[in-house]
Amino acid sequence: MTISEATRDQMRDLAARYPKSRSALLPMLHLVQSVDNEVTADGINACAEVLGITSAEVTAVASFYTMYKRKPVGKHHVGVCTNTLCGLLGGDAVYAALSKRLGIGNNERSADGEFWLERIECQAACTHAPVMTVDWEFMDDVTPASAVDVVDRLARGEQVQSTRGPVIRDFEATEHTLAYPLDGLVNEGEAVDAKMLAGLRVAQERGMSAASVPAGGAS
Amino acid sequence: MITSGLTPIITEHWDKPDLYTLEGYRRVGGYQALAAALKMDPDAIIGQIKDSGLRGRGGAGFPTGMKWGFVPQNDGKPHYLVVNADESEPGACKDIPIMLANPHALVEGVIIASYAIRASHAFIYIRGEVPHAIRKVAYAVEQARAAGLIGENIMGSGFSLDIVVHSGAGAYICGEETALLDSLEGYRGQPRLKPPFPAVAGLYASPTVINNVETIANIPYIVDRGVAWFRQFGTEKSPGFKVFAVSGHVVRPGIYEAPLGITMRELLDYAGGIRGGGEVKFWLPGGSSVPMLTAEHLDLPLTYEDMAAAGTMLGTGTPMLFDNTVSVVKAVTRWLEFYKHESCGKCTPCREGTYWITGVLEKFEHGHGSPAEVDTLVNLCSQIAGRSFCALGDAAATPYPAALKFFRSEFEAATTTSADEQFNPVASYVFAETATR
Numbered sequence: 001m002t003i004s005e006a007t008r009d010q011m012r013d014l015a016a017r018y019p020k021s022r023s024a025l026l027p028m029l030h031l032v033q034s035v036d037n038e039v040t041a042d043g044i045n046a047c048a049e050v051l052g053i054t055s056a057e058v059t060a061v062a063s064f065y066t067m068y069k070r071k072p073v074g075k076h077h078v079g080v081c082t083n084t085l086c087g088l089l090g091g092d093a094v095y096a097a098l099s100k101r102l103g104i105g106n107n108e109r110s111a112d113g114e115f116w117l118e119r120i121e122c123q124a125a126c127t128h129a130p131v132m133t134v135d136w137e138f139m140d141d142v143t144p145a146s147a148v149d150v151v152d153r154l155a156r157g158e159q160v161q162s163t164r165g166p167v168i169r170d171f172e173a174t175e176h177t178l179a180y181p182l183d184g185l186v187n188e189g190e191a192v193d194a195k196m197l198a199g200l201r202v203a204q205e206r207g208m209s210a211a212s213v214p215a216g217g218a219s
Numbered sequence: 220m221i222t223s224g225l226t227p228i229i230t231e232h233w234d235k236p237d238l239y240t241l242e243g244y245r246r247v248g249g250y251q252a253l254a255a256a257l258k259m260d261p262d263a264i265i266g267q268i269k270d271s272g273l274r275g276r277g278g279a280g281f282p283t284g285m286k287w288g289f290v291p292q293n294d295g296k297p298h299y300l301v302v303n304a305d306e307s308e309p310g311a312c313k314d315i316p317i318m319l320a321n322p323h324a325l326v327e328g329v330i331i332a333s334y335a336i337r338a339s340h341a342f343i344y345i346r347g348e349v350p351h352a353i354r355k356v357a358y359a360v361e362q363a364r365a366a367g368l369i370g371e372n373i374m375g376s377g378f379s380l381d382i383v384v385h386s387g388a389g390a391y392i393c394g395e396e397t398a399l400l401d402s403l404e405g406y407r408g409q410p411r412l413k414p415p416f417p418a419v420a421g422l423y424a425s426p427t428v429i430n431n432v433e434t435i436a437n438i439p440y441i442v443d444r445g446v447a448w449f450r451q452f453g454t455e456k457s458p459g460f461k462v463f464a465v466s467g468h469v470v471r472p473g474i475y476e477a478p479l480g481i482t483m484r485e486l487l488d489y490a491g492g493i494r495g496g497g498e499v500k501f502w503l504p505g506g507s508s509v510p511m512l513t514a515e516h517l518d519l520p521l522t523y524e525d526m527a528a529a530g531t532m533l534g535t536g537t538p539m540l541f542d543n544t545v546s547v548v549k550a551v552t553r554w555l556e557f558y559k560h561e562s563c564g565k566c567t568p569c570r571e572g573t574y575w576i577t578g579v580l581e582k583f584e585h586g587h588g589s590p591a592e593v594d595t596l597v598n599l600c601s602q603i604a605g606r607s608f609c610a611l612g613d614a615a616a617t618p619y620p621a622a623l624k625f626f627r628s629e630f631e632a633a634t635t636t637s638a639d640e641q642f643n644p645v646a647s648y649v650f651a652e653t654a655t656r
Binding site (some may be wrong): 079 | 239310315338346356358406408444463476490549642
């Protein structure tokens with residue numbers, strides 16, 4: 001697909017946000033994935049043109065970062081953390097169940113183009129292990145059955161709510177958010193759950209508080 | 220010195236559903252500290268943070284005020300503040316919750332820190348895999364901008380600041396501060412040789428301070444309540460409080476904010492203990508890059524100095540606890556597969572070494588290791604540690620020797636018996652379900 005003039009305008013807008021335009025390259029590549037579903041040669045050329053660098057320089061960056069794909073991802077990106085903590089606490093079984101359900105392995109796309117499956121590294125949600133992501137939105141505390149259910153519901157076109165985030169859209173929509181995070185979804189879904197409040201609840205139950213410690217002067 | 224109990228400070232108002240909005244944050248006293256700070260001399264703020272003894276919460280524990288003090292003043296160059304929000308260390312999960320729940324504490328801290336180091340541009344580099352945290356922070360910045368807390372002549376102080384929220388793209392190495400700078404400049408995220416340090420030549424070769432999310436989130440509280448108040452928590456060398464994230468085989472994994480100096484046993488008690496009344500087999504105080512400890516270390520205070528004395532590090536202060544169902548061979552192998560995947564490839568010992576360690580460990584995991592390799596691997600790790608630009612190589616050389624110290628027999632058994640035969644993996648799952656094998 002050819003990168004449209006509207007997308008190039010957005011690239012120029014991103015580049016203008018930084019003291020040096022090349023700093024915008026990572027968000028620009030997310031923008032490419034939001035319209036092309038992957039980092040395409042056209043997308044690389046457009047980034048290079050806007051920034052006044054070579055396409056080889058852009059390719060060198062695109063090939064370094066795991067989130068950039070050089071083949072079509074499809075509609076939904078499905079990640080399962082199989083790093084030590086999530087993996088051993090059940091992420092391995094979650095991954096195996098999804099792999100079986102989708103008939104694909106790591107970094108592969110299902111034949112119908114609906115799902116990309118990936119063993120992801122630590123997602124900074126170890127308190128919510130095992131962790132799965134759909135289009136990079138959190139699906140916390142999954143089991144093999146609940147993970148397969150998420151995929152089944154998405155396949156049927158049903159609504160799936162992230163456990164700490166909005167209703168799942170699709171991979172390209174998330175990639176657009178990474179370039180332009182003011183997407184109007186900040187109020188959607190829950191962001192703070194019981195596990196994030198675990199210590200606060202214990203403190204409240206046991207009457208423990210830092211507020212009882214008097215504030216000292218600004219010494 | 221308060222070193223026990225839970226002390227919700229950064230997390231105190233997380234149960235208020237609108238805390239992430241400007242109105243919600245202001246209702247609990249938000250941006251009072253900024254108003255006070257903008258009336259202070261910037262050097263006085265640096266002095267206050269130095270006096271507080273605040274140490275970096277990203278893992279290394281470097282004194283924050285000292286870092287700020289390294290920035291040369293009146294040098295005629297632009298200065299930059301960069302927030303490291305690339306939380307990717309296996310086991311670390313406290314910065315993302317801070318950004319989800321209390322993003323304005325981060326933004327307020329960014330404005331105060333930028334004023335102190337005389338930066339007119341700040342960047343918040345958030346890993347790309349967490350869109351909802353990015354949304355929350357971007358929204359907080361936008362609200363602060365609309366309210367005149369970011370922009371030109373903030374609150375009539377003459378101080379101007381722009382903040383850019385920047386999405387990463389999936390690279391653990393970008394949590395290393397100089398790799399983060401290269402990434403933020405639009406390059407592959409590879410570490411730089413130090414010196415020069417970022418305080419002298421950082422972003423765009425200008426003086427730059429790089430601080431962790433939790434570190435910056437501490438700033439408004441210190442400015443607002445004072446050094447004496449802050450130093451009531453923790454110990455002489457590890458003052459303050461910590462957003463601990465407790466994960467693994469505990470009854471109630473989650474966020475527990477407590478003073479530094481609390482013991483793992485006390486934190487574990489708040490988290491409900493090990494599931495099923497079981498016991499800790501091994502635990503890591505702060506990420507996979509710090510050496511593991513065992514049940515005999517549960518009574519040590521969680522401070523930078525006590526963890527160092529025990530041969531490990533506080534790291535990110537996000538303890539992972541594993542019970543007796545877990546194969547240490549499998550756990551260590553998985554961590555090394557991670558380091559192999561994330562090595563940026565710049566330094567040969569790390570790039571090649573992670574490949575070789577992982578290869579040998581995978582043989583052990585499958586029960587094919589040779590007895591001689593138990594010690595060969597120690598030698599291999601010692602060839603990597605200290606021989607690369609950044610700490611990723613050191614981190615990769617850490618898990619195996621640490622595990623061997625306590626669980627040598629398990630690695631020796633793995634010369635004939637696979638990890639899964641030694642320990643049924645299903646027993647480690649946190650749900651009751653048969654594995655799909």
